[in-house]
Amino acid sequence: MAKEPGKQVFRMAELVRRTGLKRETIHFYINNGLLPRPLKTEKNMAYYDDGYVERLRQIRELQLKYFLPLKVIKEILVQTNAEMSTAEVDLLRVGLSGLIQLHELRRTYKPQTLDELSTRTGLPKDEILEMERCEMVSSVQERDRTTVYLENDVRVVEAFAGIRKGGLTRELGFEVDQFRMQSDTISALAIEEVTDFVRKLGDRYPRDAELLGKIAENAIETVNIFICQLRRKKLLEVAQALAEGGMSALKQMSESRQTGRGAKRPA
Numbered sequence: 001m002a003k004e005p006g007k008q009v010f011r012m013a014e015l016v017r018r019t020g021l022k023r024e025t026i027h028f029y030i031n032n033g034l035l036p037r038p039l040k041t042e043k044n045m046a047y048y049d050d051g052y053v054e055r056l057r058q059i060r061e062l063q064l065k066y067f068l069p070l071k072v073i074k075e076i077l078v079q080t081n082a083e084m085s086t087a088e089v090d091l092l093r094v095g096l097s098g099l100i101q102l103h104e105l106r107r108t109y110k111p112q113t114l115d116e117l118s119t120r121t122g123l124p125k126d127e128i129l130e131m132e133r134c135e136m137v138s139s140v141q142e143r144d145r146t147t148v149y150l151e152n153d154v155r156v157v158e159a160f161a162g163i164r165k166g167g168l169t170r171e172l173g174f175e176v177d178q179f180r181m182q183s184d185t186i187s188a189l190a191i192e193e194v195t196d197f198v199r200k201l202g203d204r205y206p207r208d209a210e211l212l213g214k215i216a217e218n219a220i221e222t223v224n225i226f227i228c229q230l231r232r233k234k235l236l237e238v239a240q241a242l243a244e245g246g247m248s249a250l251k252q253m254s255e256s257r258q259t260g261r262g263a264k265r266p267a
Helices: 012-019 023-031 050-064 070-083 086-105 114-121 125-133 151-165 176-201 209-258
Strands: 039-042 045-047
Touching: 012 023, 012 050, 023 050, 050 070, 070 176, 114 125, 114 151, 125 151, 125 176, 151 176, 176 209
Parallel strands: none
Antiparallel strands: 039 045
């Protein structure tokens, strides 16, 4: 494939110099779909452009400033490239900065090491690490290279420890990775919600970080309550269907949802 005429391109060594990232890190991002495959003229001759520099800047900002896992970052970048205008991306960044500032003011937990978090919650360290592998939580490195978990992740681990204390234990067969479905579903839902939030606000609000941060925080808290109550209602409906009609009733409910008809109301 020939190089695109009129476009400045450069080799990996220059991309490493411009971004300060290791080539192994850049190849990891490419292999995991966070960066597009580079232009190749020969088997071992790849070319990059300024778009790679900007994309890598965005990835690092979302990692280091907002502490997002790579899976979520990938989906945000896909949504941003496909559907968000420049103005909407700007609104998202302003709103995020306001939300982060608000959370900093309300911070009540100091960063916790793995040992500290395990002691605090009573959750074994291997389970916390498994939660991280399943992208339910993420750790960060402080300036002294100490690996820690920040407040939002501490709260997630505390909540999971509550699940264990509530009776859903390993001994009964409830492994950490069995909760990955909830984590993946919430990640996808969060991306849809953020995209919709930005699109609905559009130009209706000024680029005021404090105001947008408060609106976002209120939305998070109220939607949390709604989701919690809706989930409770749906679980009870499934439990009732199972109690009254057995597995055939559950199969019917599943088929009804797949065909878009919804569950029938009782007479």
